[in-house]
Amino acid sequence: MISLAELGHAPESLTRFTSDFFGQSGALSKLRDFEFRPEQQQMAVAVARALEEGRPLVIEAGTGVGKSLAYLAPSARLALDEGRKAVISTHTINLQEQLIGKDIPLLQSVIGEPLRALLLKGRRNYLCPLRLQIAMSGGPELFTTSELEELKLIWEWGEKTKDGTLSDLDFTPSPRVWSQVCSESHACTPKRCAGSGRCFYQEARKRIADAHILVVNHTLFFTLLNGQSEFNESGEGFLFAKDFLIFDEAHTLEQVAARQLGLSLSQTGMKFDLHRLFNPRNKKGLFQLTGDSEGRRLTMALLDEIDEFFDRVEGNCRWGDYGREFRVRDAEFVEDTLGSGLIEVSRRARAISELADESTKAELGELARRLADCRAGLATFLDQRDDGLVYWVEKSERESLSLNAAPVNVAELLRPVFFDRDRPCVFTSATLGVGERDLGYFRKRVGAGEVEAIRIGSPFDYEKQMTIHLVKSMPDPTARDYEAALAKWIRHFVRKSGGRAFVLFTSYKLMQRISTELDDFFRTEKIRLLVQGGGTPRNLLIEDFKDDETSVLFGTDSFWTGVDVPGKALSNVIITRLPFAVPDHPLTQARLEYIEELGGNSFMDYSVPEAILKLRQGVGRLIRSSEDRGLVVILDNRVLTKRYGKVFLEAMPEAPVIVEE
Secondary structure, eight states, X not given: OOOHHHHTOOTTOHHHHHHHHTSTTSGGGGSTTOOOOHHHHHHHHHHHHHHHHTOEEEEEEOTTSOHXXXXXXXXXXXXXXXXXXXXXXXXXXXXXXXIIIIIHHHHHHHHOSOOOEEEOOOGGGBBOHHHHHHHHHHGGGTOOHHHHHHHHHHHHHHHHOSSOBGGGOSSOOOHHHHHHHBOOTTTSOHHHHGGGXXXXXXXXXXXXXXXXXXXEEHHHHHHHHHTGGGTOSSOSSSSSTTOEEEEOSGGGHHHHHHHHTSEEEEHHHHHHHHHHHXXXXXXXXXXXXTTOHHHHHHHHHHHHHHHHHHHHHHHTOOOTTTOOEXXXXXXXXXXXXXXXXXXXXXXXXXXXXXXXXXXXXXXXXXXXXXXXXXXXXXXXXXXXXXXXEEEEEEXXXXXXXXXXXXXXXXXXXXXXXXXXXOOOEEEEESOOOSSOTTOHHHHHHHTOTTSOEEEEOOSSOHHHHEEEEEETTOOOTTSTTHHHHHHHHHHHHHHHHTSOEEEEOSOHHHHHHHHHHTHHHHHHHTOOEEXXXXXXXXXXXXXXXXXXXXXXXXXXXXXXXXXXXXXXXXXXXXXXXXXXOOTTSHHHXXXXXXXXXXXXXXXXXXXXXXXXXXXXXXXXXSOOSTTOOEEEXXXXXXXXXXXTHHXXXXXXXXXXXEEXX
8 A cells, every 4th residue: 555655645735636646656656557647637636626626617528538536536635634525426327336346446545545435325225124123013904915925035134134225135125015114214213223223224324424435326416415404414515514526427417407306296106105004905004004994084085086187187188109298388287186185194194193103103294294295296286386397297108197397497406506606516527518618518508607617538549549430322311211221331331340339229119120120131140139128138238248249239328328348349339310309308398498488599509419419428339448449330411411410520539530422
């Protein structure tokens, strides 16, 4: 290990420490696989300066910069020196696991000081032994025989697990059973659970208090932000007192924030909570446990009213050919027949809780609160009380309906949280810009208009490592002969690379048709074709692709981002169509309308930049290391025929462009 003296660390200057740390002869250079990257040093110094000065920063760092270490090193140093917490928020599980399992241990080996890091999960991931004990004592009044068997298995697991979270459980419990035994704020409290030393969430809270670095995902970050008082009594930080924030994979910030700052009320969710009170089918629930016949009667009536209400909702929706969302533009588009029932059952649960024992009282009180929240959300949706929200009904794959609302302009909501006060927060990703140097599009979308923005290029030599291929003769994507030409050119470029290709689609149905048409081709060429949606999970598809180095993978939306396949297995990325978002989702529609209302051009101001970001992410799958070589193929002639095509090409890496006839 390297001591602080060897580092020549000056606590008063985080920027100086960071510059030295990433220098050619700095502490990091002692690692066996060290490679000096000036881009990494530049990013790290920029992050350190922002943290030291207590201000926000937006920074794009191209693939290969090593941005994780670039923000971790100054964050760790500040956390160790000043006793503040670094909150690292990411979008994908893969990056969380990389930070916890690889990058932070590597950093600790260099710094030579105890660096406590924790991957923080939502509290409902943790088993609460006290709630498990209470559930077991509830017996047949609360659970069916099969559910009691699950409880016994969870009990046995709980006796030996050290982690105590769902990911450590070797089977998937039913949602109803897990909801009765997981940590929840109403029942799993420091006063009730912490003293035993066996509550997994309360023990996690102790490790949280002791941690220098906490890794969360974006969804959990906003959930914790909404319930900030749980950890941050002073209100001076984001989640914890005087903490600072690194928001990696920040290109997803707007979409995640819109969902988390809105509302969603589902038919199944309402019924799930009511079934915890009383399920008419199996005669189980808290009202059964307490012997409350009036509560059972009110619950059964409300369950019927929920089904009738959502039947009327569906009857008023016009779904279109393929859509699963219907935008609601008028207040009270259906009559509110649920509000009074939700209030009655909520009141009854609260009244009965006053007569129950302490554990049952807490459970009934929490369900009463949830039903009251449903009532408030229902009123917000049906009355359309907030002009800044867009409202829609959504149908799930299982045909269950939900009522949703989301802010059209999250910038106004995010600005006071992140940017109006001088608090250190860094927003970074490999793809934030759409060709502009000041990252103006991203900054405008998230409310960071006046924040410093830095764009750092990739250390990869794209001029030598990749070529971009365009096909002039490709028909327009709306033309009849587009699919035939698409199949023809996919065959051509797959042969050119000997397989080893990602073929990225924007339409699942088109992907299925093309995969069927090319099935014989791949058999003849003896190339294995992997297609998303065939029942194999995404992570296993990627592993199969890596293992079979000549295979070809057809994928849609989720394969455009977050996939890392360095080496020979991937040497060809084929983009079948420019990834314009179809403006059929209500939130997208509302954003386009909002831009037009302000006098902007929704196509150039939103649709094109969003498509450029998605295209950059797709192209970014190809070159993942300095040894990689390959080609990117764009089979959409609009990059050559449309005026905006030039904007797409200018946003691509600086690599040779080859136009094929």
